[in-house]
Amino acid sequence: MATAGLQVGGFTQMTTIDYPDHLAAVVFCQGCPLRCHYCHNPELLRRRTDEPLAWSEILDFLAARRGLLDAVVFSGGEPTLQRSLMQAVIEVKALGYLIGLHTAGIYPGRLQQLLPLVDWVGLDIKALAQDYPRLTGVPHGGESAWRSARLLAASGVPHEIRTTLYPAIDNDDYRNRLRRELATLGELTHRWQPCRESPGNKPDHDRSKNQISFY
Numbered sequence: 054m055a056t057a058g059l060q061v062g063g064f065t066q067m068t069t070i071d072y073p074d075h076l077a078a079v080v081f082c083q084g085c086p087l088r089c090h091y092c093h094n095p096e097l098l099r100r101r102t103d104e105p106l107a108w109s110e111i112l113d114f115l116a117a118r119r120g121l122l123d124a125v126v127f128s129g130g131e132p133t134l135q136r137s138l139m140q141a142v143i144e145v146k147a148l149g150y151l152i153g154l155h156t157a158g159i160y161p162g163r164l165q166q167l168l169p170l171v172d173w174v175g176l177d178i179k180a181l182a183q184d185y186p187r188l189t190g191v192p193h194g195g196e197s198a199w200r201s202a203r204l205l206a207a208s209g210v211p212h213e214i215r216t217t218l219y220p221a222i223d224n225d226d227y228r229n230r231l232r233r234e235l236a237t238l239g240e241l242t243h244r245w246q247p248c249r250e251s252p253g254n255k256p257d258h259d260r261s262k263n264q265i266s267f268y
């Protein structure tokens with residue numbers, strides 16, 4: 054019986070791109086305290102009091118797909134925002150799935166508790182720690198995200214650190230500084246990802262270059 058009570062705002066039954074080299078389902082957890090300029094899932098940001106998708110039904114689906122899917126990825130929103138994530142991970146792991154986690158790393162304490170249970174982590178490092186407020190629209194988060202990167206490096210859990218090339222940081226000098234800072238944390242796999250536009254997200258590249266200065 055499902056007990057996690059996870060708030061889920063979306064569910065993808067099968068994907069080949071969200072967990073490296075494995076077929077996965079993706080659970081989009083509801084809620085995120087950040088307000089990144091380039092967010093692709095604005096409908097997932099607000100906390101809700103209702104249950105958009107019943108966790109018990111998702112768990113039933115996953116139980117029925119054992120052997121057909123390899124992994125379940127918890128994404129968002131920000132999955133580690135929810136205290137019930139740990140129990141949800143335990144329930145899915147008990148079904149025999151690999152566990153993937155997409156996170157912005159802003160709750161390093163919860164990430165630390167989850168690391169022994171997860172098989173792969175995609176961690177967003179959005180900028181140098183001091184530049185987070187201008188990119189995420191909230192005053193905190195940078196130090197926590199970088200602390201999560203340090204925890205991930207120490208854990209040995211397979212992972213990918215991703216940095217979205219928002220126009221304001223898409224220059225050689227900034228990219229080099231960020232890479233150098235990551236290198237101080239230990240063994241980490243990092244890649245840049247393009248800043249894509251979506252219906253709810255149309256970054257004005259010229260405007261952002263002019264109005265968001267990280268120097």
Ligand code: SF4
Nearest residue numbers: 085087088089092130
């Ligand atoms: S952390 Fe992710 S979900 Fe949250 S606002 Fe930023 S891009 Fe959107």
